[in-house]
Amino acid sequence: MYSSRLARLSSRRLWLVNHSARRFQSTEPPPAGGHSPSIATSSYLRTTRDAALHVPGLRWVDADNSRLEDVAAGRETRKMNVYQAVRDAMSVAMTKDDTAVVFGEDVAFGGVFRCTMGLAEEFGRERVFNTPLTEQGIAGFGVGLASMGHTAIAEIQFADYIFPAFDQIVNEAAKHRFRSGGEFGVGTLTIRCPTMSVGHGGLYHSQSPEGFFMGASGLKIVIPRSPLQAKGLLLGSIRDPNPVIFMEPKILYRSAVEQVPVDDYELPLGKAEHLTRGNDLTLLTWGTPIYHCETALHMLETPPESIAKHVPTSMRSAKVELIDLRTILPWDVDAIEESVRRTGRLVIVHEAGRTGGVGGEIAAEIQKRCFLKLNAPVKRVTGWDTPVPMQYEKFYIPDALRILDAVVETLAY
Amino acid sequence: MFRISRLPTFAVSHGHLPTSQSPITPKLQFFNSVMEDGKQIPTYRVLDGTGKVIEGAQLPDIDEDFARRIYQNMVKLPIIDTLLYNVQRQGKISFYMTAYGEEAAILGSAAALAADDEILGQYREMGALLWRGFSYDEVMAQCFGNCEDTGTKGKQMPVHFGSRKYHYHTISSPLATQIPQAAGVAYALKRDPSRRGRNCAAVYFGEGAASEGDFHAGMLLASTIPSPTLFIARNNGFAISTPASEQYHGDGIAARGPGYGVQTIRVDGNDVLAVLAAVREARKLCLEEGRGVLVEAMTYRVGHHSTSDDSFAYRPRQEVEDRKRVDNPIARFRLFLESQGWWNAEQEESYKAEVKKEVMQAFKRAENLPRLELQEMFTDVYGGDEPWNIKEQREELKALLKKYGNTWEPWKAELKKYRGEGKELLEA
Secondary structure, eight states, rough: OOOHHHHHGGGGGGTTTTTOOOOOOOOOOTTTTOSSOOOOOOOOOOOOOOOOOHHOOOOEOOOOOSSSSTTOOOEEEEEEEHHHHHHHHHHHHHHHTTTOOEEETTTTTTTSSSTTHHHHHHHHTTTEEOOOSSSHHHHHHHHHHTTTHHHHHHHHSSSOGGGGGIIIEEEETTTTTHHTTTTSTTEEEEEEEESSSSSSSSGGGOOOOOGTTOBBTEEEEEESSSHHHHHHHHHHHHHHHSOOEEEEETTTTHHHEEEESSSSSOOOOOOOESSSSOOEEEEEEOOOHHHHOOOHHHHHHSOHHHHHHHHHHHGTTOEEEEEEEEEEOOHHHHHHHHHHHSSEEEEEEEESSTTTTTHHHHHHHHHHHHHGGOOSSOEEEEESSOOOOGGGGGSOOHHHHHHHHHHHHHHHO | OOHHTTTTTOSOOOOOOOOOOOOSOOOOOOOOOOSSOOOOOOBOOSBBBBOOTTTTOOSSOOOHHHHHHHHHHHHHHHHHHHHHHHHHHHTSSSSSOTTTTOEEEEEHHHHOOOOOOOOOOOOOOOHHHHTTTTTTHHHHHHHTTTTTOOOTOOSSSSTTTOBTTEEEOOSSSSSTTTHHHHHHHHHHHHTTTTTTTTOEEEEETTGGGGHHHHHHHHHHHHHTTTTTTTEEEEOSSTTEEOOOGTTSSSTTTTGGGGTTEEEEEEEETTTHHHHHHHHHHHHHHHHTTOOEEEEEEEOHHHHHHHOOGGGGGSSSSHHHHHHHHHHOOHHHHHHHHHHHHHHOOHHHHHHHHHHHHHHHHHHHHHHSSSBBGGGGTTSSSSSOOHHHHHHHHHHHHHHHHHHHHTTTTHHHHHHBBBGGGGGGHHTO
C-alpha cells in the first residue's frame, strides 16, 4: 500500500530508497511475552539511583533554601511503583502544609488502588477522610476548601466517574479566579483520578476523559507515565496556583516500578519530555501508551517475523523522536512544534476516542505552525469512536502494532 | 438494646438490625412526614402582620440602634432595586434581579451572622452585602461593570457580586453549586485555629435550587463530614415560572433536613425578627455542634424573576398585589419599630429621601465611568505564568484591532467605552 506513495515521494528520505527489501532475520519462535520490552522492562524507567537523581527539569524543594537546588549528592532514592509514589507525594505535601487534606470515596482505609495507604494513620482522620459517595459533592467541597486557601487533594475513584463533577470543575473551579477578578480562586485544588484502560475495565473503568476538559481554560490537566514522574508532577500540581486534574494511568499503579527520590522535588507543569531523540518522525503521547510506543519502536527496529514483511528494511533504522506530553492543558506547543519542524512527520497516540480527542487539537495547531515542514499528514492513533468495550479491548486500544503501522505509513507517505 | 426499650412508642421490643438503630416493628405501616400525624412542619413567627408580638413569642435581643440598622438596610433594597430595574428598562445596564418581598429574609439572616462569617449566595442576597458595608458605588460598579468593579472586573453579569473584604464569595450563575462549596468552606473554618468555633459558612439558595443534586451533596457533606454550614433556603414560591408545587411533593425544603440528620427550622421569612432569632439560634447550634443546620424562610417573590422575565405570564397580577398589601415585610417591621417609639413618619420620609439621593448620585457617577482596560479580558484565567495560548490570542486580537479598530464601526464605538480605549493592547 505504501509503495505507490513511496514512488512519488521517495526522494524525501534517502533511506526509503531501499523500501522493497525484505529480510527475515530470525527463524526462532518469539520468546514468551513477545520480542518487545514490557512496562516491567521499559528502558524509560529509571532503575538506578544515579539515573533517578538526574532527571531533566527536576527541581529539589528543600526546607533549607540555602542548599543548591541542583545538588543530587547525598540524596536517597527508593524503589516504588506508581501508587507508592503518589502516596509518597501526598505524604510530603501534607507534612509541609498543615492546611492540606486528602478526601474522596474510600480514601481513609488506603484507597481502592492503595494510593492513600497509611495516610489516615499518619496524619489523622481530620486530614484524610472519606466522603459520601457523591462526585459533584467531592469537587464542590474541594472548591470550597480551596477558596479559603486550604490545599484540597480530592480523589475521584475512576476518571469515568468524574462527569457528575463536570459542572463543579468546568463552571466553578476553572472560572473561579476569572469571574471574581482575582479576588477569589481555587489554585490550591487538585483532583486526582485513575484513568485509561486496565485490560478488563469495560465502559466505566477504562475511560480517558482528558479531552473533555481541554476547553476548560483555567484548569490544568496532568498525566504522568511512571512513579518518578507521578511524584514530581503531583507535587507540582498540588502547589501550582491553579486547579489541576491529575490523571493516573491505573494499569501502571503496580506494573511500573523505578527508583524515586525520597526527598521533596517537583517536575514542571506545561513541559513535555523527550524520551528519545530523532529526526525522522515525532511520536507524541502520554500515560500508558508511552510503553506501547516503546514496544512499537522496538518492533520497527527488529520486527517479529510475523509482521516483518510490513516493515520495510529501509525504515528499520529510522530515528523516531518519542515525546511524553505530560501536561495536556496547557500543552507544550513549543516542544512539539520544534520537533515536528525537524522531523516533518507527526503521529499522535491516545487511548481516548478520536473525534473531539486531544489529538485533534494538537494536530490542528501543529499543521498551522508547521504547514510547510510537514512531509505527511498528521496521523492519530486512538481508541475508536465507541465506548470502551469489555471483550473487544485488544482491538480497541492503540497498541504497539497499531502504532507501528501508523509510524510505517507515515514514514512511507 | 437498652436504648430501644426506652422508646415509648414501641412497647414490645423486637430489637433492631445489626447495622441500624431502627427498632423492629410487626406493624406494616408507611409514613410520609417527618412530623407526627402527617402535619406540616410549623412556621416560626414573632411579629404578626401589624407588627405586634404574637402570643407566646419572645422578642429576640435587639436594641434600638440594631433594629434601626436592620430596618434602614431593608428600606435601601427596594430603592436600589427600583432604580436599577428602571435603568435596565432604559437599556443602561444589561440585566437586573430585584429582591422585592424578600427583604426580611435577607436582612434578618444577615444581621444574625458575624461580620466575618463566610457568605456563599445565590444571587438575590445583595442585602447581606449592604448590611456589611458594601457601598452604593460598589453596587453600581458591578452592575455597570465599570473600572471600579474590583469584585468581577466587568467579567460577570450584573448582580454577581463578590467581596473578599466582606467575606462574600463571588456569585456565579449555575444554581446550587455554592452549596457543597459551603461545606468545604465551613470545613476550612473548622480547621483554622483562629476561626474554629467562631465562624460558620452561611449558604443561601432558593427552593428551586434545592432541587439540584448539589443541594443533596452539600447537606450530606456538612452532616457526614461535620462542618459548620448554615443552610438558608429562601422559599419564595417560584423558580422563574415554576411554582413550588411543581418543584417538590414533600413538605418544602425543611422536611428534607432531618433526612440528612440536620437540625432544621422553618421560619416566616416576612418577619424579620423571626428570621433574626431563628438564624441566630441556628448559627449557635452550627458552631456548637460544628455541623450543618437548615433554616427555611417562607417568603413570596413579589418582583419578576429578573428583568428578562414577565411573571404575569404565569401568575395573576392580583395575587402579587394582594401579597404586597397584606404581607409586606418592611411595613410589618416598621409598625413594630413605631410601636417601640424607634421610628416615625418623619424619619421614614427623610431617610428614604436621603437614600434615594445617594443611590442616584452613585448611579450617575457609575454611568459615567469607563470600563476597565480591554486587556483585562485576558487576565485572571490562570494564576502564575500565563499560558502560550492566552498570550497568542491576546496578540491575535491586537492585530485585528490594529487592522480594523479605527474603521469597523461596531468596534470603533465599543472601544471608546474602555479606559484607554484599547491603547494598552495596541501599543504593547
